Amino acid sequence: MSGFDTRAVHAGQAFDPTTGAVIPPVHFSSTYAQDGIGGLRGGYEYGRSANPTRSALEEQLAALEGGSHALSFASGLAAEDALLRAALRPGDDVLLGDDVYGGTYRLISRVLGAWGVGVRVVDMRDLDAVATALAERPARILWVETPSNPLLKISDIGELARIGHDAGALVVVDNTFASPALQQPLALGADVVVHSTTKYLGGHSDVVGGALVLDDDALAEQVRFVQFAAGAVSGPMDAWLTTRGIKTLGVRMQRHSDNAAAIADFLVGHDRVTAVHYPGLATHPGHEIAARQMRRFGGIVSLELADAASARRFAESTRLFTLAESLGGVESLVNYPDAMTHASVRGTELAVPATLVRLSVGIEDADDLIADLDEALTVL
Known part of the structure; x- marks a missing residue:
């Protein structure tokens, strides 16, 4: 499947093999029968660790952003929190754009700040200023939001990815405003894409959710562990509503x-x-x-x-x-x-x-x- 709209409709959406239902069923089960101790069917054991409806959404999200891994969360901020806790340690800095969603800044400065994470702000449109800020003091994460919220500033993802990688930073792009229909940051060099799926992906103001899409296997495993350990997963109905929205x-x-x-x-x-x-x-x-x-x-x-x-x-x-x-x-x-x-x-x-x-x-x-x-x- 190569076309965007084809992937949006079909990725993760194979018809039900038992009944032939074109729309896959919503799996509300919180737990799964095992074929002997540790004999998991399809890797499913408990709803916090995985759910077939959530798995289908994650396959769909990865296909749309062109990533190897996608994780679906209970909210956009839950997705951000899991990524930040997986990637950061006390003493690390995040270099943040000066016009991003207020909740992102609040999460880093007021929640993670109490655990020794620093946040610095720069105009991401000014590539020289970004490079200078990273040279003066390293940052573990370069956090980009383009178009930005709410001033719609545009930052050059490819150039920022180059600058960030040269400085040893993980380059994260919040793609909520554009959506993968209009912009695909991984293809431009970013390491991680963040979404509030509440917005354009869900598209109908009836579901709250968040997502991460990335290629790095090790980082994906670290984030998945935080997601499992902390438990901020999307429920099956939320996942299904998001999948339905994505199709259009x-x-x-x-x-x-x-x-x-x-x-x-x-x-x-x-x-x-x-x-x-x-x-x-x-x-x-x-x-x-x-x-x-x-x-x-x-x-x-x-x-x-x-x-x-x-x-x-x-x-x-x-x-x-x-x-x-x-x-x-x-x-x-x-x-x-x-x-x-x-x-x-x-x-x-x-x-x-x-x-x-x-x-x-x-x-x-x-x-x-x-x-x-x-x-x-x-x-x-």
Whole structure:
């Protein structure tokens, strides 16, 4: 299976050999019969260590990202936590982009920081600054998020992988915003891909999950041990819902991208909007890199307004765009990061402008979405 959409539909999804059911059954069992002590059927013994529905999702995820191993977790942060604990030791540093998901920074600085893990922040778009930071003080992990959340900064994955590897760092890319339908970091040189599968992979705002995809056998085994020992696995229904969402990922991402591009063009020409952040715009500083490493430009658009009061009022005035956390579902959402998704990084190097609003553009009719935004902007 070579085509992306073919893999999305068929990887890990062989029909049931007993009944011929085209959709594999959901395995809710917490434990599995053994053929004598230690005689496991298919390697299954207990639901925390493995589950056939979760295994099918992991095969699907690995196929989409082009990796040898995939692990499915109860949330994106659970996936990050297992990777960080497997790869880091007290005294190690993580070099983090200056515009990443606030929960990632919180996990490293406030949870792992108590165990002696350090975090430093740099603008990942500035390759010289990244190289200098690694030369001044080694980092065990170089953590990249592109497009970034919520300012949609674009970082050059291939060049960062080269710089990170030259410095002995593990290069991790959070691919949540792009999804494997638009960007495949392992092929560009990254070591590990992280996903909040809650977002575009699940795609319907009805399941929480996370995933890691990687090629390194030894690291995969270490992460799998942490996952088993700590237990933050995805349940069978969560795994099945994510698998079902993934089957339409390719076509959904096309519509998300088309709608987002139309909205970005509309916002650029609006007199109430002071800035628009979308990598599909030719004026975006990362446009050329995004065009090189992404198939399309994604479904997230951020905009800035004249002041914080206007931004808050706008976020509370839309109708089709629902005011809510998260992103990546088929329905459009509006978020005020300063007080919502990124409230935990207020006052830090990752603080976002109070004038910023983030749009997760859904798959509704673009004209209806634009009309909704236009009406909300007129009340400012």
